Amino acid sequence: MSDLLSRLLDEKPFLLADGATGTNLFNMGLQSGDAPEFWNVTDPDKIRTLYRGAVDAGSDLFLTNTFGGNASRLKLHQAQDRVREFNKAGAELAREVADKAGRPVVVAGSVGPTGEIFEPMGPLTHARAVEMFHEQAEGLKEGGADVLWVETISAAEEYRAFAEAADLAGMPWCGTMSFDTAGRTMMGLTSAGMTEMVEKLKGSKPVAFGANCGVGASDLLRTVLGFVAAGTERPVIAKGNAGIPKYHDGHIHYDGTPELMADYAVLARDCGARIIGGCCGTTPSHLEKMREALDTRPAGERPTLEEITARLGGFSSANDGTGDDTTPTRARRRRRD
Numbered sequence: 637m638s639d640l641l642s643r644l645l646d647e648k649p650f651l652l653a654d655g656a657t658g659t660n661l662f663n664m665g666l667q668s669g670d671a672p673e674f675w676n677v678t679d680p681d682k683i684r685t686l687y688r689g690a691v692d693a694g695s696d697l698f699l700t701n702t703f704g705g706n707a708s709r710l711k712l713h714q715a716q717d718r719v720r721e722f723n724k725a726g727a728e729l730a731r732e733v734a735d736k737a738g739r740p741v742v743v744a745g746s747v748g749p750t751g752e753i754f755e756p757m758g759p760l761t762h763a764r765a766v767e768m769f770h771e772q773a774e775g776l777k778e779g780g781a782d783v784l785w786v787e788t789i790s791a792a793e794e795y796r797a798f799a800e801a802a803d804l805a806g807m808p809w810c811g812t813m814s815f816d817t818a819g820r821t822m823m824g825l826t827s828a829g830m831t832e833m834v835e836k837l838k839g840s841k842p843v844a845f846g847a848n849c850g851v852g853a854s855d856l857l858r859t860v861l862g863f864v865a866a867g868t869e870r871p872v873i874a875k876g877n878a879g880i881p882k883y884h885d886g887h888i889h890y891d892g893t894p895e896l897m898a899d900y901a902v903l904a905r906d907c908g909a910r911i912i913g914g915c916c917g918t919t920p921s922h923l924e925k926m927r928e929a930l931d932t933r934p935a936g937e938r939p940t941l942e943e944i945t946a947r948l949g950g951f952s953s954a955n956d957g958t959g960d961d962t963t964p965t966r967a968r969r970r971r972r973d
Contacts, residue, residue, distance in 0.1 A: 639808040640782045641742045641843050644696060645871055650905050653875060653913025654690035654698035655923050671713045673705045676725035687733040689920040691741055694927030699785055700726040703748040706768045720775040727779025744785035745776030754793045762797055769801030777805050784809040787848050790822040792833050803839040812848040812873050815859045819956030826957040827862025846873030849915045851952040852880045853900040857907050857944050858956050864908040871910035876900055878917030890917025897922040898929035899947045906936045
């Protein structure tokens with residue numbers, strides 16, 4: 637393929653992705669319950685600042701502020717008729733920042749879940765899901781995104797619908813799922829199950845696939861090891877949260893330090909991930925340490941589960957959903973000097 641992401645993956649052993657969107661926008665004043673996609677139009681300078689934070693920290697790739705930019709999610713804010721506007725604006729701002737970086741930086745058009753349940757358990761049909769994702773994809777394409785990037789997906793049906801929409805838009809794409817229920821997605825898919833699903837997709841396959849969000853960084857790396865163990869030859873994505881969420885003074889905070897995320901980034905690379913970034917709680921300060929660690933620490937052997945827990949803390953469940961019940965459970969994180 638000739639897309640920028642594929643070219644960079646051919647040239648480099650790994651790519652640094654970006655960090656959180658919501659965390660950084662909340663730090664800029666976004667209020668809980670507000671749709672951040674409105675800021676693509678009303679507060680473009682704040683979105684430029686969001687994007688520049690990742691680029692200046694050394695990211696090779698960053699996601700647009702369009703995660704909730706589908707008609708179903710925007711309907712909650714009476715803005716379902718502004719899908720194309722918000723996505724195009726978010727991608728245009730990203731294109732502007734990327735083109736001024738002085739080096740190749742991939743603009744990834746972020747697409748999140750619809751928030752609806754597929755039939756027969758819910759009202760969402762495959763055709764409607766494809767239609768919503770396609771509408772969003774066209775806006776991102778028009779705004780200049782290099783690649784589409786679906787994330788935080790739980791259902792295989794939704795992942796497949798997005799893949800079809802990406803083909804309709806004629807865009808390369810990537811896709812991650814969130815493994816947050818004892819090593820499975822909320823809808824029960826394991827790392828091995830996702831790997832099999834990706835290979836059986838009709839139409840184009842993702843440039844890269846993997847996991848984002850979930851619980852903590854340890855859990856996400858266990859999932860990455862699951863992708864590798866399943867025998868995939870596709871580039872794997874790892875976008876883990878910056879530690880574990882803690883509720884304090886009315887807000888959610890993540891306890892992962894920049895130093896911990898630097899360890900996570902190196903472990904992710906050694907686990908086999910090719911695109912490495914952060915999710916919730918990950919700020920430019922975290923990304924700077926991740927960039928430094930990836931560039932200066934030599935590649936190592938694939939880490940064991942025990943090595944991961946020793947560096948990042950224990951897992952939130954006894955196993956990863958694939959039948960191995962010998963995984964260490966959550967342990968106290970070892971103090972770093």
